[in-house]
């Protein structure tokens with residue numbers, strides 16, 4: 130079964146958890162939910178109603194690269210959802226995970242969504258980390274006096290840069306998958322490389338490569354959620370360990386933001402692990418403000 134058109138589904142789901150945030154209007158909430166759904170292509174089960182709902186999907190891309198059956202769970206539940214409903218949906222989700230032999234599954238929820246968290250925990254998922262969502266509204270020109278790295282050039286990356294960008298992501302990026310002892314670290318790193326390569330192949334419209342002293346020092350990939358949202362996002366920004374604390378990350382952000390503005394972005398958003406001090410310091414220093422937090426849940430089911 131396929132989830133179908135994520136935009137239509139997102140419109141139908143009145144219990145969209147993102148609607149609870151006063152800082153999000155209806156359109157932004159629908160976009161966020163549609164993006165959650167879009168990212169997880171093949172739904173194994175989609176059950177529930179407007180009070181509580183669960184979608185379990187198989188993430189084919191990650192399965193192939195990690196050599197493990199990987200599932201993704203979208204869970205949402207309103208305060209009106211009863212314990213019986215939560216337990217019923219959890220049983221359905223567990224059944225789908227077992228039937229399709231999903232070994233590892235994860236979910237991401239707004240951190241304040243207590244009922245959806247209850248649903249995830251009833252499925253057998255546990256909190257695995259916190260994400261901070263940051264937003265920069267009305268991004269203006271870069272602050273005067275910003276310190277460019279010596280001899281830094283940030284230019285549009287082309288297909289000839291694919292291997293350099295893949296290597297930067299493999300060696301410089303980290304997320305919570307690396308902390309999963311049962312996943313093969315080398316395969317996780319190769320997956321990061323594939324994400325970056327995919328951005329360059331067109332998943333995001335803009336990828337910039339920074340060169341310092343003639344060598345690939347970092348890259349950034351950015352895009353817009355979908356026209357006419359006016360919401361830009363930063364997908365990946367990675368600086369090689371040897372090139373850090375020299376202004377490369379800031380220079381990449383400062384080169385990418387005007388490109389997003391040119392395309393109509395009036396707000397730029399990103400998610401960052403709440404424990405990633407260097408990245409949060411970089412973003413806050415550029416005027417990004419905290420908007421909402423997400424909790425990542427995960428669990429093994431085999």
Ligand SMILES: CC(C)(COP(=O)(O)OP(=O)(O)OC[C@H]1O[C@@H](n2cnc3c(N)ncnc32)[C@H](O)[C@@H]1OP(=O)(O)O)[C@@H](O)C(=O)NCCC(=O)NCCS
Pocket residue numbers: 301302303366367368369372373374375376377378379380400401402405406407408410411412414
């Ligand atoms: C986050 C990252 C991109 C920063 O790149 P960078 O080139 O080292 O950053 P910059 O030199 O441009 O630093 C700009 C500002 O960010 C902050 N910052 C960067 N690294 C920091 C650190 N280790 N500790 C504290 N603040 C830091 C500082 O405010 C710094 O300004 P300052 O040097 O004038 O004090 C880099 O550390 C990285 O690639 N990390 C791994 C990948 C990653 O986590 N990416 C973000 C995922 S969302």
